[in-house]
Amino acid sequence: MLRRLIYANHERQLNRTYRNRLANRGNTAQGVFWRSQTSQIARFDALLSLVHQIAPQKLVTIADIGCGYGAMLAFINKTPAYAQTIYHGVDINRAMIAACHQTFPAENALFTIGNTPPKLVDFCVFSGTFNLTHSDDPDLWMDYIFACLDRCMARARYGLVLNLLCAPKAKIESQIFYADRAAFIRRAEAMIGPTHAQSTKYVSGDVSFVITRKT
Numbered sequence: 508m509l510r511r512l513i514y515a516n517h518e519r520q521l522n523r524t525y526r527n528r529l530a531n532r533g534n535t536a537q538g539v540f541w542r543s544q545t546s547q548i549a550r551f552d553a554l555l556s557l558v559h560q561i562a563p564q565k566l567v568t569i570a571d572i573g574c575g576y577g578a579m580l581a582f583i584n585k586t587p588a589y590a591q592t593i594y595h596g597v598d599i600n601r602a603m604i605a606a607c608h609q610t611f612p613a614e615n616a617l618f619t620i621g622n623t624p625p626k627l628v629d630f631c632v633f634s635g636t637f638n639l640t641h642s643d644d645p646d647l648w649m650d651y652i653f654a655c656l657d658r659c660m661a662r663a664r665y666g667l668v669l670n671l672l673c674a675p676k677a678k679i680e681s682q683i684f685y686a687d688r689a690a691f692i693r694r695a696e697a698m699i700g701p702t703h704a705q706s707t708k709y710v711s712g713d714v715s716f717v718i719t720r721k722t
């Protein structure tokens with residue numbers, strides 16, 4: 508119960524920060540705190556290529572949890588390698604979902620406010636969703652991340668694909684969370700299922716993880 512209140516408080520603070528940032532910087536990579544569009548796209552590419560490598564079938568349904576202003580859908584739409592992706596975007600921030608609705612007026616139904624897919628998908632994908640935090644406690648933040656992942660796994664047929672910044676020891680610095688890669692894998696394997704990690708190509712310090720269902 509106390510944990511739930513703490514998490515709700517974190518999300519309130521996050522919502523305020525992201526709303527202000529979007530208002531100041533607009534629908535741009537910087538509007539969701541990325542350093543550049545290049546690093547934003549490199550992250551999408553790494554996650555989507557993992558999804559398509561491990562999906563047992565060609566057509567794959569994904570939920571982009573923490574979709575921001577919808578940049579992943581724009582990337583999918585212009586990338587032939589990912590044409591077989593059926594996309595749904597989810598974000599806890601209403602301003603982000605309003606921005607998606609504005610950018611994709613004919614596809615409003617593809618975007619939902621929330622923290623879980625509205626229906627069963629093959630994979631949930633998270634890009635940068637857990638990087639910014641108002642907590643100063645890395646253990647608490649890891650608990651929050653796993654509560655989110657666990658909830659999403661209940662709506663994912665095959666698994667979860669996400670990125671995190673990593674450092675030799677878990678830490679929060681300038682409101683950015685850095686995970687301990689090995690500790691994250693251990694916990695994901697214990698709580699959810701087999702986990703694979705690889706450094707994200709072209710993005711220093713970023714790691715892409717795939718967590719699959721236990722068989």
Ligand SMILES: C[S@@+](CC[C@H](N)C(=O)[O-])C[C@H]1O[C@@H](n2cnc3c(N)ncnc32)[C@H](O)[C@@H]1O
Nearest residue numbers: 539572573574575578598599600622634635636
């Ligand atoms: C760094 S931004 C990345 C946005 C987008 N993935 C991109 O790369 O352009 C993180 C986004 O995740 C959203 N977010 C944070 N925690 C979330 C959660 N638990 N569930 C859903 N969305 C969340 C934020 O509101 C924000 O829009």
